[in-house]
Amino acid sequence: MSAIAYEARADEYITALGSMDAVHPVDRAIVDAWAGGLSGPVLDAGCGPGHWTRHLADRGVDVRGVDLAPRFVEHARSAHPGVRFDVGSIDGLDAADGAFGGILSWFSTIHHEPEEISTPLREFARVTRPGGGLLVGFFVGTSLEPFDHAVTRAWRWPAGELARRVDAAGFDVIETHTREARGERAVGALRCERRA
Amino acid sequence: MSAIAYEARADEYITALGSMDAVHPVDRAIVDAWAGGLSGPVLDAGCGPGHWTRHLADRGVDVRGVDLAPRFVEHARSAHPGVRFDVGSIDGLDAADGAFGGILSWFSTIHHEPEEISTPLREFARVTRPGGGLLVGFFVGTSLEPFDHAVTRAWRWPAGELARRVDAAGFDVIETHTREARGERAVGALRCERRA
Numbered sequence: 226m227s228a229i230a231y232e233a234r235a236d237e238y239i240t241a242l243g244s245m246d247a248v249h250p251v252d253r254a255i256v257d258a259w260a261g262g263l264s265g266p267v268l269d270a271g272c273g274p275g276h277w278t279r280h281l282a283d284r285g286v287d288v289r290g291v292d293l294a295p296r297f298v299e300h301a302r303s304a305h306p307g308v309r310f311d312v313g314s315i316d317g318l319d320a321a322d323g324a325f326g327g328i329l330s331w332f333s334t335i336h337h338e339p340e341e342i343s344t345p346l347r348e349f350a351r352v353t354r355p356g357g358g359l360l361v362g363f364f365v366g367t368s369l370e371p372f373d374h375a376v377t378r379a380w381r382w383p384a385g386e387l388a389r390r391v392d393a394a395g396f397d398v399i400e401t402h403t404r405e406a407r408g409e410r411a412v413g414a415l416r417c418e419r420r421a
Numbered sequence: 422m423s424a425i426a427y428e429a430r431a432d433e434y435i436t437a438l439g440s441m442d443a444v445h446p447v448d449r450a451i452v453d454a455w456a457g458g459l460s461g462p463v464l465d466a467g468c469g470p471g472h473w474t475r476h477l478a479d480r481g482v483d484v485r486g487v488d489l490a491p492r493f494v495e496h497a498r499s500a501h502p503g504v505r506f507d508v509g510s511i512d513g514l515d516a517a518d519g520a521f522g523g524i525l526s527w528f529s530t531i532h533h534e535p536e537e538i539s540t541p542l543r544e545f546a547r548v549t550r551p552g553g554g555l556l557v558g559f560f561v562g563t564s565l566e567p568f569d570h571a572v573t574r575a576w577r578w579p580a581g582e583l584a585r586r587v588d589a590a591g592f593d594v595i596e597t598h599t600r601e602a603r604g605e606r607a608v609g610a611l612r613c614e615r616r617a
Contacts, residue, residue, distance in 0.1 A: 249454075250450050250453065250454040251447060251450045251451055251454060251598065253450070254446050254447045254449070254450030254451075255447055255450075257446065258445075258446040258447060397603070398603075399602060399603045400600065400601070400602040400603070401599075401600065401601045401602075402447065402598070402599070402600050403597075403598070403599045403600075404596065404597065404598050404599075405596070405597045406595060406596040406597075407593070407594075407595045407596070
């Protein structure tokens with residue numbers, strides 16, 4: 226279970242990736258462009274150490290973070306006072322239907338098995354108001370395949386295949402970004418809108 | 422010939438596309454991230470109305486623009502005083518070997534036939550110093566195919582196929598970006614480095 230795996234390596238992860246300094250400037254632009262078009266509260270779903278949550282809060286977004294790993298939430302609360310963080314699962318969010326204007330799912334579904342990924346995607350759809358936004362960051366592959374992520378097994382998705390799952394959960398995929406860099410895993414982002 | 426085609430529709434093009442307001446924020450981030458890592462003078466090769474040239478100049482880059490269409494250069498000089506613009510062809514640049522630390526080729530090779538695209542790419546390699554940068558913006562396709570661009574015939578390239586041409590011209594491709602949006606043509610960018 227990924228929360229346990231992340232607990233074990235949380236400090237290492239926080240040091241390596243838990244800061245906006247470690248973020249590619251193009252990822253920042255993708256998230257900022259998406260967030261700029263939202264209205265209403267935003268959930269950083271699977272927020273990890275909370276650096277994206279804090280980044281959005283600093284830009285005036287009414288945002289809170291949720292993560293399954295208590296160590297991440299503990300760190301996020303301490304590093305980013307004034308921002309709300311909760312322990313919780315993206316498979317079952319403690320939020321009312323349509324509560325959010327946007328959901329950021331930044332590499333938070335990468336450990337879900339293909340037959341289980343619809344659970345968080347449907348949960349995102351449930352808590353997003355019609356017309357609201359979803360941004361999904363993920364690892365890109367030419368075929369759907371697992372790989373040994375530093376923390377625990379993760380999956381690469383062809384962008385079109387993940388887009389079909391997101392669409393089936395109730396979102397229109399309106400923009401697909403990919404980036405492949407020498408010596409790094411290929412990544413992607415789907416910018417989506419909740420259907421009415 | 423694309424210069425003549427662009428001359429005929431230059432004013433229309435300038436109004437629709439000749440401003441940074443018309444630029445996707447993610448494209449801006451791609452160009453800015455690339456430019457931030459350069460040293461030495463930069464050429465905006467096929468600069469059109471000169472808005473990217475001006476954008477880079479405003480960020481402190483020592484940049485000049487060149488375009489084959491005199492109407493674009495005339496507009497650029499008038500709209501962006503203080504920035505140098507010349508009429509010229511990317512197939513044969515009026516510059517010394519290794520003169521530049523970077524070349525921005527933003528959708529400027531889209532009208533080259535596949536058998537002719539090596540000409541500007543080799544010319545970019547000639548005028549770029551070893552270790553210098555090249556950023557190529559282009560239309561992405563699943564296969565190499567022509568399409569009816571508003572101005573004159575253009576080509577869609579699979580990113581990997583264009584990357585092979587760029588590599589053959591003397592550059593390492595270090596990062597590939599793609600973006601596909603509902604109702605728009607898919608676009609890409611290759612971030613490249615001149616081999617020594």
